[in-house]
Amino acid sequence: MSPAEEPDVLHILWMNGGLSCDGESVALTAATQPSIEEIVAGALPGLPPVALHWPYFDFDSGPEHARDGFIQWFHRADRGELDPFILIVEGSVPDEGNKDAGYWSGFGNDPRTGQPITATEWLGRLAPKATAVMAVGTCAAYGGIHAMAGNPTGAMGVPDFLGARWRSKAGLPIVCVPGCPTHPDNLAETILQLLYQVGGQAPAMELDEALRPTWLFGHTVHEGCDRASYYDSSDFASSYGTSNCLVKVGCWGQVVRCNVAKRGWINGVGGCPNVGGICIGCTMPGFPDKFMPFMEAPAVEPEYAPLVRTLRGFTLRIAGG
Ligand code: SF4
Ligand code: SF4
Numbered sequence: 001m002s003p004a005e006e007p008d009v010l011h012i013l014w015m016n017g018g019l020s021c022d023g024e025s026v027a028l029t030a031a032t033q034p035s036i037e038e039i040v041a042g043a044l045p046g047l048p049p050v051a052l053h054w055p056y057f058d059f060d061s062g063p064e065h066a067r068d069g070f071i072q073w074f075h076r077a078d079r080g081e082l083d084p085f086i087l088i089v090e091g092s093v094p095d096e097g098n099k100d101a102g103y104w105s106g107f108g109n110d111p112r113t114g115q116p117i118t119a120t121e122w123l124g125r126l127a128p129k130a131t132a133v134m135a136v137g138t139c140a141a142y143g144g145i146h147a148m149a150g151n152p153t154g155a156m157g158v159p160d161f162l163g164a165r166w167r168s169k170a171g172l173p174i175v176c177v178p179g180c181p182t183h184p185d186n187l188a189e190t191i192l193q194l195l196y197q198v199g200g201q202a203p204a205m206e207l208d209e210a211l212r213p214t215w216l217f218g219h220t221v222h223e224g225c226d227r228a229s230y231y232d233s234s235d236f237a238s239s240y241g242t243s244n245c246l247v248k249v250g251c252w253g254q255v256v257r258c259n260v261a262k263r264g265w266i267n268g269v270g271g272c273p274n275v276g277g278i279c280i281g282c283t284m285p286g287f288p289d290k291f292m293p294f295m296e297a298p299a300v301e302p303e304y305a306p307l308v309r310t311l312r313g314f315t316l317r318i319a320g321g
Contacts, residue, residue, distance in 0.1 A: 018091025
């Protein structure tokens with residue numbers, strides 16, 4: 001019996017068949033607090049044994065076993081043969097009913113017909129059987145890039161598809177870890193917390209109104225930004241390449257909830273405004289349309305900066321975040 005077949009194993013089914021760039025899968029390879037290797041190797045105390053079925057490192061998806069070995073875990077979950085399992089969805093959910101023929105996004109084939117099974121159909125089949133569902137990345141959480149105005153796919157987030165008040169069979173809400181891409185350690189840490197929670201080792205995590213963990217998304221970028229003292233002294237950059245506050249070149253950090261400026265990107269290093277990039281609001285419902293154009297901010301005088309913050313607060317509320 002392989003370790004993944006042991007009866008007390010908690011399975012994680014990672015479906016990256018939605019509309020995405022696989023950015024969350026790439027991000028997870030950079031996580032260090034904890035690393036995904038520590039999670040699957042059982043190197044953390046109290047963690048239940050885990051079998052991760054993830055295209056990025058599942059051996060069944062390699063050339064020796066072919067992709068059918070990987071997809072069988074999804075069929076087994078669909079037949080009710082895997083319990084418990086956590087379903088992680090990467091990528092937005094297209095509206096497969098908005099056209100006469102074809103499909104927007106598939107994930108494996110139906111063994112009876114040889115035809116693709118859509119990612120949307122998998123989500124509809126597996127979500128009711130999952131102990132918990134995670135939507136990782138802003139595409140899966142809120143629609144993201146593919147939900148921009150004019151996109152023909154009708155893309156939406158997992159909470160749009162299942163319902164924002166949806167609960168798993170264990171009574172758990174959808175957990176969203178947005179970001180474009182999501183922060184590596186925010187992602188790994190939330191997976192870890194959910195594993196502890198499902199394994200009875202941790203209390204239910206607190207989520208905000210956009211289904212984000214509050215300990216990660218409870219504060220604004222501005223509150224953790226290295227440049228905040230420049231803002232306080234009304235010392236604003238008018239171009240890139242300086243160390244002062246970027247609000248006048250388009251930074252949304254005052255109203256965007258994200259811990260990247262405080263946490264850094266990898267091993268505490270980086271974080272958008274800390275290293276010279278404006279915050280474009282990628283963790284927010286309504287991103288990107290509600291935050292565009294990215295690099296045009298009103299050319300305000302310092303005394304009007306609080307007004308800009310207030311107006312951006314209105315936008316934030318309209319965006320629902
Ligand atoms: S760069 Fe952005 S987040 Fe940083 S202090 Fe300025 S407005 Fe705030
Ligand atoms: S600081 Fe802004 S742009 Fe950077 S990851 Fe956070 S929300 Fe996205």
